[in-house]
Amino acid sequence: MTISQQTLDQLALTSGEYEAIVERLGREPNPLELGLFGSLWSEHCGYQHSKPLLGMFDARSDRLLVAPGSENAGVVDIGGGLAVVMKVESHNHPSAIEPYEGAATGVGGIVRDIFAMGARPIALLNSLRFGPLSDSRSRYLFQGVVAGISGYGNCIGVPDVGGEVYFSPAYSGNPLVNAMCVGILRHQDLRRATAGAPGNLLMLVGADTGRDGIHGASGLASRAFEDERELRPTVQVGNPFMEKSLIEACLEAAESDAVIGIQDLGAAGLTSASVEAAANAGVGIEIDVARVPRRESGMAPYEVMLSESQERMLIVVERGREDEVQAVFDRWDLRSDIIGKTTADGIARILEDGEPRGEVPVRLLSDPPLYRPPSVESPSLAALRAADLSALPLPQSTPAETLLRLLRSPNIASREWIFRQYDHHVQTNTVIAPGADAALLRIRGTSKGLALSTDGNGRLCYLDPYAGGMIAVGEATRNVSCVGATPIALTDCLNFGSPERPEIYHQLENAIAGMAEASRRLRAPVVSGNVSLYNETRGRGIYPTPVVGALGITEDVRAHATPSFDSEGDVVVLLGRRSLEADAADLAGSEYLDLVHGRVEGQPRIDLDLEIAVQSACRALVSSGIAKSAHDCSDGGIAVALAECAIAGGVGATIDAPPCEGAERRWDAALFGEGQSRIVVTVSPPDLAQLRDICESASVAWLRLGEVFGADLVIGNLLTVPVSRLAAAHRSGLPRALGSLE
DSSP: OOOOHHHHHHTTOOHHHHHHHHHHHTSOOOHHHHHHHHHHTSHHHHOTTTHHHHTTSOOOOTTBSSOTTSSSSEEEEEETTEEEEEEEEEOHHHHHHSHHHHHHHHHHHHHHHHHTTTOEEEEEEEEEEESOTTSHHHHHHHHHHHHHHHHHHHHHTOOEEEEEEEEOGGGSSSOEEEEEEEEEEEGGGOOOSOOOSTTOEEEEEESOBOSTTTTIIIIITTSOBOGGGGGSSOOOOOOHHHHHHHHHHHHHHHTSTTEEEEEEOOTTHHHHHHHHHHHHHTOEEEEEGGGSOBSSTTOOHHHHHHOOOSSEEEEEEOTTOHHHHHHHHHHTTOOEEEEEEEESSOEEEEEETTEEEEEEEHHHHTOOOOOOOOOOOOHHHHHHHTOOGGGOOOOSSOHHHHHHHHHHSTTTSOOHHHHTTSOOSTTSOEEEOBTBSSEEEEOTTSSOEEEEEEEOOHHHHHHOHHHHHHHHHHHHHHHHHHTTOEEEEEEEEEEOSOTTSHHHHHHHHHHHHHHHHHHHHHTOOEEEEEEEOOOEETTEEOOOEEEEEEEEEESOTTSOOOSOOOSTTOEEEEETOSSOOOOGGGGTTOHHHHHHHOOOOSOOOOOHHHHHHHHHHHHHHHHTTOOSEEEEOOTTHHHHHHHHHHHHHTOOEEEOOOOOTTTTTTHHHHHHOOOSSOEEEEEOGGGHHHHHHHHHHTTOOEEEEEEEOSSEEEETTTEEEEHHHHHHHHHHHHHHHHTSOO
16 A cells, blocks of 8 residues: 555654554554554654653652553542542644633543542643734634633533733744643542453443544644644533532442543544553453444444544443443443454454454553754743843833833733633632632541642843743742642643754753752642643744643641732841842843843743752741731732732732832833742731741741732832732733723
8 A cells, every 4th residue: 555645644643653664563554543643653642752851850759659651640639538630631633723612622632631540520620822902813712712612611610720821922823721630539439441351341321422633632732833724623622510420320330349440532533542451451442433433424434433423432441241231331321332342452443343453562552762862952942041131221111101001911910801701700619719829628528628720931041041940830839839839740731842942852852851850849749631732833843832731739728828019017028038038040031021122032940959958948838827918029020919919908008118129220120120939928917927937947038028008009219009909900801801891
């Protein structure tokens, strides 16, 4: 058989990979078999370029119940016989084509990964990136994605409790839509993605199979966009009401020992679900596609096996007990069909009405070639990092005007326009809702709480992927520490351009190395994740954007903090610094530098020893009840952090810390520099001595900034702005950018 380059391109296979398939099989594959290889050897399913790098993550932890990467999601012991299941995953390319359904099915897919393990989904988060809102297509994508997330999440009854969104021309061609889900289970309820022993039955549950999503894993998610590819019907359509029934039915069925394994039909559909389950168990599978219920006529075996129709689950059932499992799905009005069985020969065998259509060893399908291409930094980046930021001219605007401009910036403005569309109180476990540093949920029946956050900064990773990777971990865990929780685990989504380009592979390699180092030092292992590569259009890639989802735990959910200034007379303290030093280097990669000067330059930096100490001190202050509020100082610098605290509490503050050397001359760096490892807290005056003792015990520098007072935010002689004006600017930012405010 002569294979055309067009066919290989459609399957995202190279000619060398095709030759390897022929050599390993000892023959040429037929079209169906080639389709199986194309999907399972794709970057999306096979992690060809990233798997050699992911070994840098040190996942050693007594809390881990499954090895990272071995199951649908990570599982973390939280004590008392309970565990948290967590994962973040991308739906970038589908959302770029059809934003509502792309985002909606991204939510549906990540939720299925969680309940496939026997866990009840309790929270959703997201991390989003778009082009500037001044562009009509970016506005369309942004509004469609937010609508898709809310439309699906609200219907299935899982609260969307947090997330982040940034806007930059770097994402104009390729928006990022990363969805995170967290679930909870008892240890004994854990289910695995396994086919078990030979002789078990394969049961397909849920929606009928259609032609949607074919080549989604290989053609869409594993190659860069081309104009003609954008119109392919590769985006699935979701049904959240069926998903809700699937959640309840699968959790009920999982209580029976008749269920051996559960697997979501996500990327590559039935192919990936069945082959991965078989590979995990070391067995073969036999599937008769004629038994697969379809909603379209005339579907070929190729289409049935590669369809990515949503709301489908593969249940592996002990032979002879299929009736009792099917009875559960009948009660939930869900269709369930026996479509095959597990075998002892290690072959993935596809039949149609009993006639063979394809036979491939499972071990070949699950063993794609791995690549370590050249890794070379782009020559232009060294010059950007070496830029002398101290030579920047001060803006023509005053400090107050600059602060208001930053608060209106879509990258800093209030996210209320977004999260008011989400039902974040469903299930009634939400203690801290969206808008704080991290969300906080109670765990019913216990005193414990779970803190959740997502974070990532593409500008910083662009300038220095190693430092940017460390900062992403540092900021995500710092957010969790700000509410009083101890970070215990991470999940990540690595969003990059084409790894076949040396400068992109350099970004990927070094960002992972930086994340791995910070994860190890902060004792928060990466327990699950996703890699999304080829995020580029016509040779232009996105900023390297590793997104980190952090999980923290607190033993007493009542002992927590929010950013809100609480009451007049409280003392405002900065953890992590002894002065408001005006260091122009802190402007590196900052929102101020980009917004005011139109530049992305400088050397990002983080001191992990300081980061660890500051987070530890903050947690001690919150858990002891000394800290009445706590807020991470990051985007927009300390001026924005103080403004956000004042806005949240509806009360001002007078910051009268001694002016540091050069602060007035270089007020932009002092106010808007984004130096890491800083947290603003407030305490009652009598508790200041205890704060000092805790900070000294943790070897953490601290600075008394001033006190909560009045209706204005006053920072020395640099600025005085009414809190009402700050709030108006902050809350109007996104609506104004979207054109809904004049």
